[in-house]
Amino acid sequence: MEGMVEVSNSIRRTSCEGPESRREDAGATRIAQGGVGLPSRRSMLCSCAACLAGGAMWRAMPVMAEDTSATGELSGPKLKGVIRHKAMFWEPTHKESEVKCLLCPRECKVVDLERGYCGVRENQGGQYQTLVYGALCSANLDPIEKKPLFHYLPGSSAFSIATAGCNLECRFCQNWEISQFRPEQVESVEVRPERLVELVKARECPTIAYTYSEPTISYEYVHDTAALARQAGIGSVIISNGYMQEKPLRQLCRHLTAVKIDFKAFSQDFYAEMCSASLEPVLNTFKTLKNIGIWFELVVLIIPTKNDSADEIRQMSDWILKNLGPDVPVHFTRFSPTYRVKNLPPTPAATLDRCRKTALETGLHYVYVGNLPSHPGENTYCHQCKAELIRRVGYRIAANAVKEGKCPKCGTAIPGVWSQTQALAFKPRETRAEGAATTRPA
């Protein structure tokens, strides 16, 4: 279970998959200057609870153990200062030395020596630079289920990495200790794209996951690494908040093989109040992804009293069905108090059950609950005949009956990416998504 082992190579205090979506304690990924670190209290509790929950089942089933030693090669001297690399997607403004960032919907205007909202892109004399190119602050070998991507190479591993910073400020971020800090405030090691691909290839890992913090703002590194990885037969997935402009998203998807987006809520007020962001650009991202044709899944972290109303879940499900179709997997996951939201309880299981039921009733085919190990809602069922296809226990696959992407019982095609060949064969459609032309928040 994650959190059991902390290795010296992996870097600062990170915790969960996606900044807030799913409890993935990459506390396993802390770099302690030499030697093996101690597990955090949370990691230990998580691990113990999971072990108890799993019980004797673990011994009987074939499991894909997490291999944190896989990231051992990343050990090295901690980075001093920041790495400077030319940024993509920006333009000068009419004001001297001022630039406008065109990467995310914020479109920050940044004067000389200042940084954008994300804190990782800086104006140096009218030239915009990224400060996180290859500055990895977290690295782990994770099950793909931890992202979570349930319809993408189930049971496989993903070499998961992160750099500091985020372009949102979610009050409930599980990984705020890296996502809400600037690069020089977080311990990092430099790993160039070529080296990372070599390492992943040597481990025979099929996928690189850009995760834990926000890959949008390490765009240049993700872009270059994913392109190299593809050439080496390795897929790339991003675990993102979806707060990216359409043009960079389309360009990036040429090199990606899947995407997971955190859908914070179906409410502008929630996005504004809890994330300092806007809903509309995220909806546009979904439409763009649908239009591109890349495999993607959605995760909704359900926070008691904030985004869990029956009406909101129904409206959200309706919107997904209408705009994205019934086959996009939706994960309703359990919130745990953290960062700036410590006054609310963990999400009751009954609430997640209710959300899942609503979404299924709406017509969505693949709806899951998350952060509830061994809950039947973590399994995949054929939407046609309801046969159990994939049984999960936590992040592990207990059984997988999907054969060549089909239900073995009724032969229905199950949407998803079921082989590395299929993953690497993906090519994006280049047409513009309807209604996705404008990504700037109102």
Next chain:
Amino acid sequence: MPESFNRRQMLSRIGGAACGLAVSGSLVPGSDSAPAGKPRPRVVIARDEAVTGGKMEGHRELLRRMLDASMQKLTGQADAKAAWRKLFKSGDRVGIKVNTLGLATQPVVVDAVVAGLRSADVPAENIIIWDRFDSELTAAGYKLNRSKTGVQCYGTDAESYGSGYQKEVETSGRIGSCFSKIVAEQVDALICVPILKDHPFAGVTLGMKNFFGAIHNPNKYHEQHCDPYVADVVEHRFIRPRWRLTVCDGTRGQYNAGPVRNPGFAWSLGGMIVGTDFVAVDAVGADLLEQQRQAKGMRTLAEEKRPPVHIKTAGARGLGVADMAAIERVEI
């Protein structure tokens, strides 16, 4: 977006309001003026034509005399030592927050502040000159010192890992930030020594905005003209109760295109702006900067859609007085 307060802030505000009632007999919520019956906060503007030119080092003694005179005028004391002692005592641990991003606080102005503190018998070791980064302090001409002897000088980000920020997030209004350990743990008193300059979002960056350098994530709080985030930061328990004096460096300023150095819009007020009411000092500084813009035929900050609303917000919250008519402005 509704403003949120924690229990401590709410109690603090209620307490402040109650005190205001007791003093003035009336309470006007949202007023940015000095409460009736209370003396107007005094802000001293010290100028000398000589300071506007030449090398700053050559003005060392003059600046010290100007600051001492300002302190006397501010406190009403007959001599400078007594004036400094009115605000600081020998056991104080004093943090001097400078601004070293772009156009930086002049070290000689800070030296004058240090001399004043020393005259009040504050030990040199108890004085910390600080900002965000070692690198920016060095670039601005400050000599780093962590030796535990003499005046200390270092950045919060003195080390790349650990960074010198507290591990726990502090909430104040809408901000959620880790504060510099320097301000949170190492000092009991604060002197803010900003520089008089323009800012592309906040309109001006003076004393209050300077404390964005005390939090780990200022990049998150530049939207909406940095408002109400500036007021949120300075209202925090680590700042407001400790902030005793502002000495705004007006020897070199920037009336447009700040906060970086831009020779096309460089300007010297020829001295400094000194006060204990940090909102009032900022209000006076912003007014002087606007006057300079007007003199140069430029549009007002409001017309440029970057009004310094954070000053008004701070005034409305009762952190100080933002209304120029309610400030006693003294020129020496």
